Amino acid sequence: MQQQQRRYPIGIQTFSEIREKNYIYVDKTEYVYRMANGVAKYMFLSRPRRFGKSLLTSTLHSYFAGRRELFEGLAIERLENDWTQYPVLHFDMSMAKHVDRQTLETMLDFQLERHEKAYGLTPSTKDANVRLTQLITRAHEQTGRQVVVLIDEYDAPLLDVVHEEENLPVLRNVMRNFYSPLKACDPHLRFVFLTGITKFSQLSIFSELNNIKNITMLPEYAAVCGISADELQSRMHDDIALLAQRLGTTPEEAAERLKERYDGYHFAMPSPDIYNPFSLMNAFADGRLNSYWFGSGTPTYLIEMLRKFDVMPQEIGNRTCLAEDFDAPTERMESITPLLYQSGYITIKDYDPDSELYTLDIPNREVRVGLMRSLLRNYVNRPSEANTAIALMSVPLRKGDMDGALRIIQKYLSTIPYCAGANTEGHYQQLLYVIFSLLGHYVDIEVRTPRGRVDMVIRTKATLYVVELKLDRTAAEAMAQIDLKQYPERFALCGLPVVKVAVNFDSQARTIIDWKVG
Numbered sequence: 001m002q003q004q005q006r007r008y009p010i011g012i013q014t015f016s017e018i019r020e021k022n023y024i025y026v027d028k029t030e031y032v033y034r035m036a037n038g039v040a041k042y043m044f045l046s047r048p049r050r051f052g053k054s055l056l057t058s059t060l061h062s063y064f065a066g067r068r069e070l071f072e073g074l075a076i077e078r079l080e081n082d083w084t085q086y087p088v089l090h091f092d093m094s095m096a097k098h099v100d101r102q103t104l105e106t107m108l109d110f111q112l113e114r115h116e117k118a119y120g121l122t123p124s125t126k127d128a129n130v131r132l133t134q135l136i137t138r139a140h141e142q143t144g145r146q147v148v149v150l151i152d153e154y155d156a157p158l159l160d161v162v163h164e165e166e167n168l169p170v171l172r173n174v175m176r177n178f179y180s181p182l183k184a185c186d187p188h189l190r191f192v193f194l195t196g197i198t199k200f201s202q203l204s205i206f207s208e209l210n211n212i213k214n215i216t217m218l219p220e221y222a223a224v225c226g227i228s229a230d231e232l233q234s235r236m237h238d239d240i241a242l243l244a245q246r247l248g249t250t251p252e253e254a255a256e257r258l259k260e261r262y263d264g265y266h267f268a269m270p271s272p273d274i275y276n277p278f279s280l281m282n283a284f285a286d287g288r289l290n291s292y293w294f295g296s297g298t299p300t301y302l303i304e305m306l307r308k309f310d311v312m313p314q315e316i317g318n319r320t321c322l323a324e325d326f327d328a329p330t331e332r333m334e335s336i337t338p339l340l341y342q343s344g345y346i347t348i349k350d351y352d353p354d355s356e357l358y359t360l361d362i363p364n365r366e367v368r369v370g371l372m373r374s375l376l377r378n379y380v381n382r383p384s385e386a387n388t389a390i391a392l393m394s395v396p397l398r399k400g401d402m403d404g405a406l407r408i409i410q411k412y413l414s415t416i417p418y419c420a421g422a423n424t425e426g427h428y429q430q431l432l433y434v435i436f437s438l439l440g441h442y443v444d445i446e447v448r449t450p451r452g453r454v455d456m457v458i459r460t461k462a463t464l465y466v467v468e469l470k471l472d473r474t475a476a477e478a479m480a481q482i483d484l485k486q487y488p489e490r491f492a493l494c495g496l497p498v499v500k501v502a503v504n505f506d507s508q509a510r511t512i513i514d515w516k517v518g
Contacts (some may be wrong), residue, residue, distance in 0.1 A: 089115050479518070
């Protein structure tokens with residue numbers, strides 16, 4: 001098989017184009033049939049950006065439009081015999097990001113006008129509510145069949161203003177007015193499907209349209225978007241082999257590296273492992289592993305919200321909470337958890353049915369490293385130089401040389417300007433957490449032991465480091481505390497050699513002044 005024979009749908013979200021131009025398609029049509037022929041007439045699905053929501057919506061469009069030829073060889077072909085052609089009204093709200101009221105109304109006018117022309121309607125008003133009602137009614141009367149309404153990224157116009165007291169109500173009212181006919185037009189509707197990243201408690205589709213079925217966390221739809229581990233192995237093994245060739249490694253090693261970087265998502269429990277489809281397809285297309293999903297969206301707003309809620313780097317993941325604490329509206333959120341979860345920066349990792357508590361954590365290395373790289377500027381003034389220093393640290397750490405890695409940190413910190421907050425031990429603890437996380441290692445801080453708390457635990461593939469930090473003291477004092485409280489005993493059964501690391505920072509020099517490794 002030659003590389004050029006594999007066509008990856010990078011940025012292509014139209015089902016018909018993928019099928020007609022022979023792009024790789026991971027078959028989700030069994031879900032499409034189940035959605036279209038289930039008991040729910042109104043459905044809502046939330047998934048993070050670039051997870052295939054638009055492609056799923058487009059697939060539903062082709063199915064309801066009766067385009068049987070596009071589904072040859074797919075799962076739905078053995079399930080569907082009728083292939084009835086319904087009138088489909090498909091709205092893409094992603095066209096209205098970063099907009100004011102006038103621009104939003106212009107966008108709605110543009111999308112409505114496109115459908116009105118198809119059914120010979122000349123609007124007598126600018127009111128989007130009236131026009132959508134007339135459009136649904138006319139399409140039903142003209143075709144003799146109930147109407148399918150698909151609304152992709154329904155929340156896109158509101159995401160940028162979700163915490164703006166002035167702008168959110170204005171744009172929300174525009175959207176409420178537009179969506180409200182969906183309930184009044186029920187007799188004319190065959191199926192209504194909406195996608196988004198989050199849900200807004202005061203938006204009419206959730207307050208007035210009270211019969212909408214939220215399939216976001218249903219186990220039977222856990223893999224409706226994204227690529228499951230089974231789908232990757234069964235349908236993309238040739239792609240893994242091609243990637244392995246380009247990486248100069250074995251298919252088994254390539255698969256393991258893909259899993260480490262792009263796997264780990266769960267949107268329900270139970271759920272198969274879900275890979276990020278955007279990163280996976282880009283990795284196959286490029287023949288290399290990179291930060292595709294995280295790099296495709298600027299997390300500026302997220303970083304600002306982490307500051308607002310005073311969230312430390314190690315507090316982003318490892319959260320235990322009830323479903324209503326993270327699958328919740330974000331307008332008035334009292335913690336960062338709903339935003340982190342619905343945006344895809346943390347995901348479900350475990351569930352206890354007795355307590356109904358979910359464990360949420362960062363899904364994979366791509367997201368962890370991306371987040372830490374964004375947070376690095378909170379601790380150093382020249383993050384680009386820090387990235388170089390951190391990359392250099394990976395060399396001695398691969399050899400188990402913590403002494404050499406600390407020497408690089410010391411040299412780097414001694415050359416950068418003053419950074420706010422550098423006079424507290426917590427600042428340096430957070431800095432080291434970010435640095436070692438960027439290296440792809442497991443890091444935890446304030447780890448409980450029978451005799452106290454370890455400042456930091458770092459686990460590489462070959463070694464577990466127990467780290468004690470001091471500020472304006474001595475490394476000898478830090479090492480004495482490790483020995484006195486017998487911290488290493490807590491990790492004796494971890495299966496790795498345990499190495500003690502004592503580090504002392506100087507608040508005047510703003511760098512490591514001395515350390516001991518043993």
